[in-house]
Structures are given as C-alpha cells and as structure tokens.
Amino acid sequence: MDQIILQILNGLDKGSAYALIALGLTLIFGTLGVVNFAHGALFMMGAFVSVTVSKLLTLSHKVVDETRTDFLGNPLQVDVPYVYDWFGQGAGDAIIDWAVPISIIFAIPIMVTIGFIMERGLIKHFYKRPHADQILVTFGLAIVLQEVIKYFYGANPIPTPAPSAFTGSFDFGVAFGFDPNAIIYPYWRLVYFFFSVIVIGAVFAFLQFTTFGMVVRAGMADRETVGMLGINIDKRFTVMFGIAAAVAGLAGVMYVPINPPNYHMGMDFLVLSFVVVVVGGMGSLPGAVAAGFLLGILESFASMSAVINILPGINQIIIYLVAIIILLTRPRGLMGRKGVMEE
Amino acid sequence: MLGLEKKDFRLLLIVVALTMLAPFILNPFPEGSDMAQFNAGYPDLMQRFVIFGILAIGFNILFGLTGYLSFGHAAFLGVGSYAAVWMFKLLSMNVVPAILLSVIIAGVFALIIGYVSLRRSGIYFSILTLAFAQMSYALAYSVLTPLTGGETGLQPKPGDPRILDGALAPGETATPGFFGLFDMRDSLELSVGGWVFTFNVGYYFAAVIMIIAFYISIRIFRSPFGMMLRAIKSNQTRMSYTGLNARPYTLAAFVISGMYAGLAGGLLVSMDPQAGAERMFWTASGEIVLMTILGGAGTLIGPVLGAGFIKYFENIVSKINKTTLEGWFYWMPDGIEDVVITIIYPFVGKGWHLTLGLLFMLVVIFLPGGLVEGGQRIAAALKRKKPDDAKSSATEPAE
Numbered sequence: 136m137d138q139i140i141l142q143i144l145n146g147l148d149k150g151s152a153y154a155l156i157a158l159g160l161t162l163i164f165g166t167l168g169v170v171n172f173a174h175g176a177l178f179m180m181g182a183f184v185s186v187t188v189s190k191l192l193t194l195s196h197k198v199v200d201e202t203r204t205d206f207l208g209n210p211l212q213v214d215v216p217y218v219y220d221w222f223g224q225g226a227g228d229a230i231i232d233w234a235v236p237i238s239i240i241f242a243i244p245i246m247v248t249i250g251f252i253m254e255r256g257l258i259k260h261f262y263k264r265p266h267a268d269q270i271l272v273t274f275g276l277a278i279v280l281q282e283v284i285k286y287f288y289g290a291n292p293i294p295t296p297a298p299s300a301f302t303g304s305f306d307f308g309v310a311f312g313f314d315p316n317a318i319i320y321p322y323w324r325l326v327y328f329f330f331s332v333i334v335i336g337a338v339f340a341f342l343q344f345t346t347f348g349m350v351v352r353a354g355m356a357d358r359e360t361v362g363m364l365g366i367n368i369d370k371r372f373t374v375m376f377g378i379a380a381a382v383a384g385l386a387g388v389m390y391v392p393i394n395p396p397n398y399h400m401g402m403d404f405l406v407l408s409f410v411v412v413v414v415g416g417m418g419s420l421p422g423a424v425a426a427g428f429l430l431g432i433l434e435s436f437a438s439m440s441a442v443i444n445i446l447p448g449i450n451q452i453i454i455y456l457v458a459i460i461i462l463l464t465r466p467r468g469l470m471g472r473k474g475v476m477e478e
Numbered sequence: 479m480l481g482l483e484k485k486d487f488r489l490l491l492i493v494v495a496l497t498m499l500a501p502f503i504l505n506p507f508p509e510g511s512d513m514a515q516f517n518a519g520y521p522d523l524m525q526r527f528v529i530f531g532i533l534a535i536g537f538n539i540l541f542g543l544t545g546y547l548s549f550g551h552a553a554f555l556g557v558g559s560y561a562a563v564w565m566f567k568l569l570s571m572n573v574v575p576a577i578l579l580s581v582i583i584a585g586v587f588a589l590i591i592g593y594v595s596l597r598r599s600g601i602y603f604s605i606l607t608l609a610f611a612q613m614s615y616a617l618a619y620s621v622l623t624p625l626t627g628g629e630t631g632l633q634p635k636p637g638d639p640r641i642l643d644g645a646l647a648p649g650e651t652a653t654p655g656f657f658g659l660f661d662m663r664d665s666l667e668l669s670v671g672g673w674v675f676t677f678n679v680g681y682y683f684a685a686v687i688m689i690i691a692f693y694i695s696i697r698i699f700r701s702p703f704g705m706m707l708r709a710i711k712s713n714q715t716r717m718s719y720t721g722l723n724a725r726p727y728t729l730a731a732f733v734i735s736g737m738y739a740g741l742a743g744g745l746l747v748s749m750d751p752q753a754g755a756e757r758m759f760w761t762a763s764g765e766i767v768l769m770t771i772l773g774g775a776g777t778l779i780g781p782v783l784g785a786g787f788i789k790y791f792e793n794i795v796s797k798i799n800k801t802t803l804e805g806w807f808y809w810m811p812d813g814i815e816d817v818v819i820t821i822i823y824p825f826v827g828k829g830w831h832l833t834l835g836l837l838f839m840l841v842v843i844f845l846p847g848g849l850v851e852g853g854q855r856i857a858a859a860l861k862r863k864k865p866d867d868a869k870s871s872a873t874e875p876a877e
Contacts, residue, residue, distance in 0.1 A: 170601055260843070266601060267547050271771055272842045274764065278835030286824050286832070406608065406760055413605045448621030455609035455616075462602055463594065 137313045141320075142435045144307070148324040148393060150431020151331035152178075155386035156408040157415060157423035158335060159379035165355045165418040166372045169258055170266055172273040175405025176280040177380050180249065181387025182396035183284055184242040186293050189234035192218055233298045235391055242388045243381050250380025254373050277402065285398040292395035297323040301392075323392050330389050334382060335424055341378075342420075351375055355418070410458045416471025426469055430454050486696050489778060493692055497685040500524055501675045508672030512805065515797060518790055521665055521678035522749075526789045528681070528688040529745045534769045534781030535688075535695045536738020540731050541767075542776035543704060545711035546596070549604045550611025551766045553591070554736040556618065556758030558584040558743025560625070563632045563753045570642035571634070571652045571751075573662065573683070577744035584740020585733055592732035596725060599714070611763055618755040631754035654748045656683065662748055680749045687745065688782075691738060696778055698734070707731050739766075768834070772841055774848030783849050791830060798826040 156178055163171045195214040203211040218227040230237065257276065261269045296302070305325060307318035342348035354361045354368040361368050387396070394400070411430055415422030436442065438450035449456075461468060482490065496503065505519030518524070537551055558580035565576035595606040618626040626632055636646040646652055654662045662680035669675075698704050706727045709717045714724050747753055756762070765788065773784025803822060807815045825833045845851050 257843075264846075267545070268842060268846065270547065270601075270604070271767070272839055274767075275835050275839035275842060278831060279839065282829060282832035282835060286829055402761075406612065409605055410609060413602060417601070448617055451616035451620055452613040455613045458609050459594065459606060462598060462606055466598065466602075 137311075137318050138439065138441075140307065140311065141318045142439055143432055144318065144320050144324075146432030146435035147328045147428065148431075149434060150428035151328050152386055152390055152404065152427075153408055153411045153431050154424045154427025155331050155334060156383055156404055157411040157427045158338060158420060159383040159386075160408055160412050161415070161418060161420050161423040162338070162375055162379040162382070164412070165420065166351060166375045167254075167258065167262065169261065169269050170273070171258070172270050172405065173253070173277040173280065174273075174379075174383055175401030175403075175408065176277040177246065177249070177383040177401070178387040178390075178404055179284065179396065179398065179401030180280065181242055181246055181384030182391050182400065183288060183387075184245055184384065185235050185238040185388040185391045186288065186295055186396060188238040188241055189231070189295050192216065192231050192234050192237070232300075235295060235297060235388065238388050239385060242384045246381040246384030247377040249384075250377035251373065253380070254376040258376070277405070281398050281401065288398065290398060292397040294395040295391045297326075297392035301326055327389050327393060331386065334385055338378070338382060339420070347371065347374075407454060410454055414458050414461050414468055416468030419468070419470040422468055422470030430457065433457060480693070482693075482696060483700070486700065486778070490689075490693060490696065493779070493782070494689055497528060497689060498682075500527070500681075500685070501677055505673060505675055509674050510672065515802070516794060518794060519676060521676055521681050523789065523793050524678070524681045525684050525745075525749045526793075527786045528684045529742050529749070530769065530785040530789055531782040532684075532688050532691045532745065533739055533742040533766055534773065534785040535691055536735040536742070537766050537770050538735075538775060538777075538781040539695060539698060539707075539738070540735035541770060542781070543699070543707035543711060544728050544731050546599065546728060546732070547604050547767070548595075548607040548732070548735075549760065549763050549767065550591070550607035550609075551735070551739055552758050552760070552762035553611035553614045554584040554588055554739035555743040555746070555762065555766075556614065556753070556755065557587045558740030559747045559753035559757055560618075560632060560743075561740070562744040562747035563634065563751060566634045566640075566652075566654065566747070566751055567632075567638040568641065570640055571654050572642070572657055573654045573744075573748040574656065576654070576748060577687075577741060580740045580744030580747070581737050582740075584743065585737040587740075588733045588736025589729070592729050592736070596728050596732060608760055608763070611758060612760055615755055615758040615760070618758060626755060627753075628755070631752050633752035652751075654751055684745050684749070687741070691741065692778075692782070699778060703727070703730070768838055772838060772848055774850030777847070777850045780848050780850040787849065788834065791834060795826050795830040795833060796828070800827075 156174060160171060160174050163169055193216050195216040197212045198215045200211045200213045205211045216227060216231065218230050222230060261272060301322040304319045304321045306315055307320055309315050342352055350366055351371050354371065358368055411426045412423055415426030433453055437453040442449060501519050504524065505517045507513040507517055533555060541547055561580040561583040562576040565579045569575055591610045595603055598606060619628060634652055636648045638645060660679045665676050665678040667674060667676050710724050710728060717724055769784040769788050770781045772787060774780025800823060803819045807818050810818060841848060
C-alpha cells in the first residue's frame, strides 16, 4: 500500500509537467488548429527565464570590507549583490533565496510576449498550409530557439536551487499512519504539483467563467459562425496562444529545481507531451490534463522494481505502448471530440 | 532507355556522372590552399553523401508520394545496421549477405510497424511511428543489450563464430569486404599538381547501389503503383469511392521505404562495422525529414540533394572555427573584422545547427518545394529574361 502511494506521488510531478505542456499544446491546437512542435522550446525558455532571473538577482559589485583581511593582509574585497544595497541584507537574502518563485512574475509577461511574436510573426502565415508544413516550420523554430539558448547558456545543465524553505522532504509515512520513512517526498515536488493544479484550474476557470473564455470556446467549436457574428476571433486566438505559451513557460520556471535545465530539455518533453495530447484526444483540454497525470503515474508504476523484474524494460516504453494501444482501440483518444484532425 | 522516358534517363545519366566523378567534383581546391577545408572529396564524407541519399530516396517514396509523414524512420536504419553487424559476427565479413539481411529484416520490421501505424493517418500516423521508433530506441538501449550491445553498441569482436571466415585471433581486426576481392577501406590516391583525389572502394560500392536505388525509385514514380500513391496523397476519400482500397498501397510504400532505410543502415555498417542505438533516436528521424524537405519532397532528385547538402554542412561548416574566420577576413580593417567575425561566429562551428534550423525554416516558409523548386524558379527567371532581353535589344534600335 505504501509503495502504491509512493508511486502515485512520484508520478504526480512528472505528470504535472506533462499536463501543463499538453494543456498548452491542446489550447493552441484547439483554437488555431496548429500543431506546434516549438512548444517544448517554450517550456525550455521558461526554465531559462528562471535561470536568468536568479543570475540577475545575484549580480554583485565588489566592496572593500575593512574589518576583514585576506591572506596577504590587505583589506578583503567581498562581492555584495545589488539587492543588498536596495533592500538591506536580510530582505536581499530572502529575495535571492526565492529567485525561482519570483521568476514567475517575470516569466508571465516574457512568455506572453514571445507567444505573441511567434503567432503574429510566423504561425499566422501557416493557417492555410497543410499540417505537415506547420509541423516542419515549428520544428525548425524549435531547433533555432534551442541553439540560441545553447549559444548564450552553454550546453551543460545549470542547477538552480529551490527556496531553502522547500529543500527538505515530507514524510507521508507518518502522516498516513505507515512506518516513518516509508513514503518520503521532496517538498518542492509537492509545490510543483499544487502549482500546476492552480495553473490548470486558472486556465479552465478563465475559459469557463469569463466572457472572453466563452467567446474562445465558441470559436473552438465553430470558428466561422463566431466570425460572422462580428467578433474578431483571430485576435482572441492570438491571446490564447500567448496564454498557452505562458502556461508552458510557467511549467518550465517551476521545473528548474527538480531537474537542472539544459537546452534540449524542451525536445525531451515535447515528444512525450505529443503522445500525451494524442492519448488525451486532440483538441480536448480535460483529456490532455487527465492523460498527462495518467501517463506520469503509469510511468512511475512501471519503474517499480517489482514490475521491472516481471517485464524488463517496461519503464522505458510504457508511455509509447499505452499510446499505441489507445490510438488503435480508441482512435480519438480518451476524450477526443468528433471531427478534429480527421481528414 | 532502360524503360525510362528521355527526360528521366537524362536525369539518371547526370546522377551517374556526378556520383562516378564525385572524387573530382568534390575536391575543387588544391591541397594545402586556404579553401582546402571546403573539399568534401574524402571517402568518409562521400560515403555519407550516397548512403544518406539512399535513405532520403526511400523516405521520399513514402512521404513524397503518399504524404504520410513518418517521424520514426531512423528505427529502420538502426535495425538494418544491427542486422548487418550480426551477419559480420556470425557469417563472414562479406558485405553482400550483410546488406541482404539488413534489407530483409528492415522490411519485416516495417511490415509490422506499418501494418499497425497505417490504421491512422495525419498527425496520428506521425505520432504512432514516432512512438514505435522511440520504443525501439529505448529497448535497444536497455533490455535488448545482448542483441544490440546497449550503450557500447555492437561491433565484430574476437570470439565471434564467423562460420565462413573462422574466428578472429585476439588483437586481429577485420574490415568488411566484397567476396574477398576488395576491402571496403581500400583507396587509390591520385595526385595531379596540387590536387589529391581519393578513389575509395567503399564509396564506389555504395554509389553503384545508390544509382540502382535511384533507378528503382524513378521506375516507382512513373509506374501505375506510383500513380496510386499520388492519388492517396491528393484525395484518399475519392480514391476509396472508386472502389480502391488505399491500405495495401500505403503499406507497400511504407515497406519499400523501410527497406531503403535498412539498405542504408547495412551500407553504413559496411563502411564502418559498428552500430549504436543513437542511430534510432528521434532526432535522427527528424534529420531524415529535414533532408527530404530541404531538397524537395516528391521530386526525384530533391532528397539526394538535400541529403548531400545537410551532410556537407554538418561536416564542413561545423569545422570552421575562429582562427579560420580570422584567416578569411584578415584583409578587413581591424574593427570591422572583429564585428564581422562576432556576427558570423555563432552560425558556424558548434553553432551550425542554428544555421541549419534557420535555413530549414526559410525553405519551408518561402520554398515549400525545397531546393529543387528554388532551382526551377531560378531557371524559369533566367528563361523569361532571355527572350525579353532579345526583344528589347531588337526593338530599341527601331525606336
């Protein structure tokens, strides 16, 4: 029992990332009808926003400390971050410590802007082209974005720690009445899970309870009719692209402490996220979220040693295997709508 | 000639001439000169040109004709490679049985994957093939290690049975050959003036196979079967209304293109007898797609051009470093030289992927037909200009 709970928890954080990326992919697909292969690159750029912010916050200048001396007897030069000068040492430390959550504030406008530029500058011209062309041009864009990041940040993963308040692990064993240490789970992964639930909830609430969201949903169902009612649906869809980019970016920002980001992390996630979208059903938002968590949890169950002993290697292929089975038995995925991508 | 129309036969002749004279054409700069690093006439690179040419020709039969975008074609390349190495290990270092087996195994593999994947079309098909390829990659990397060598890859080792040749003595290495007549690594060097031309047995072996593969692909393009495939691309629904079942045709195209990929895998191993799982990774599949689109999907010669173009870039542009750039721009005033080098530097050397990505985007945006369409447009522009010039020169004196 404790093993099962542990695996479910383990699957949640990966599942959250899959769900967030798949949600953005589906938003773009459902609204604009574009298959965006550059979505993983957006996730990666979000992660690097976080890296950049934490680097900027630790920017420092040299100050001569009269009270201490170095080994030659000269007054010691100390690096003092600028945030110390602005907010004092205590607040400055706290700000540096909380760099990753603070990046969220910066990531949202940056990612929305990137999304706008992408949609207006490139993807707009591809609505009328075949899906293959859309896949190819966004694939090219993903390569370009990836290489730009590699040029500026190098090829090695850049570790960026979580705030020290979240560094430990939570002992679920005690909380649920099992043996202590039976279920240990890092705090940050819990934070990531709750964060993703909040973001997903926010997106759904936005679509469900605002007039803007209502129009967008109407546009997803029947774009032409909405256009005939005199609503500029293209403009709203552009906004949705920006939101989708921001969702992917936020997923990346918060993922940084779990896995140090490198320039190809986006591509690694993209392939799986596409599988998630297809399993969930093209164009279905709840499907994408459900499939994301489902596949994340399945993956972690498959990596239990008891399972690997029976079926060696299953942890490597489980997601693809499930995708193949679902696509062959339920052609529209778990919750796919009729008439989407069926030409 | 050979059952081809005049135009196609001319194209075939051009390809034959280009491949046979490649050691000359690809080595235009004398040895030791500044431009010598642009020479592509060394055996390893020339072999890659033709082998990846075969791969792209095969992919084009599927994607160019039927429009089914497979994102998992590298799996067949990998399977073919493993099959060929196993033939080296079990039978002998002769390349002919190795390549035959790799084609057959890749064909069977393609039949299984194709039978399942082709139930769906569009993006679902792409994802299914991608899923199968990633599964093969993951399995080859982990569980199938006894069969594939896992992380270290598979290569002939001392102690292999090698029924026909006998086991290798420790420390002895074997190179692939052709019935013991040629060794794939044998080369003949010819020095003329400052130029050095290398004629490599492996290259010519692969080139002859590529010409045969190219010929077969022309025949497929011009056959009723090729017409069926094109009908699938333009309107599958209408095709099925006329009472034709599209599935056998697409499956046949999928298997043929899988066999081409297996052939390319077998040839790769024949040139350098080792195979690794990274050959099946999805980026490798992506590269095949890039080659075909860049050259021009659906055209005969496009994929070969695209493959050559990308392999040339990969090997030549990635070798340019800061010193080389400084060598080129030394004649500029100092400040401007630095500016120019700083601008160009991110696009060459390690950053050649950036150039490739940009180029690929430009091609998809402006030239959906690839390099071939670009060539046709230039040719058309030149043709239009000439009569215009003649006319204007003829009329002007009269005015």
